Amino acid sequence: MSDPSYSDAIAEVESILGELEGSVVDVDHLAERVKRASELLRICRDRLAVVEVDVAKLVSELDASDDE
Numbered sequence: 109m110s111d112p113s114y115s116d117a118i119a120e121v122e123s124i125l126g127e128l129e130g131s132v133v134d135v136d137h138l139a140e141r142v143k144r145a146s147e148l149l150r151i152c153r154d155r156l157a158v159v160e161v162d163v164a165k166l167v168s169e170l171d172a173s174d175d176e
Contacts, residue, residue: 114155117148124148 112120124145128138
């Protein structure tokens with residue numbers, strides 16, 4: 109199964125948070141939901157790290173072309 113897009117992952121995390129805030133949750137279900145939220149947050153963090161490197165590279169290339 110492929111990872112969800114960043115926006116889909118964030119939406120699912122928000123949904124999980126709403127679910128956990130909105131009612132009493134069975135402990136077994138709570139553990140599953142927290143684990144899923146953790147996985148989604150890891151996906152988001154990894155995507156943001158890749159984007160940060162890409163943006164830094166692009167800015168560096170722009171700065172280099174301005175110096176020419």
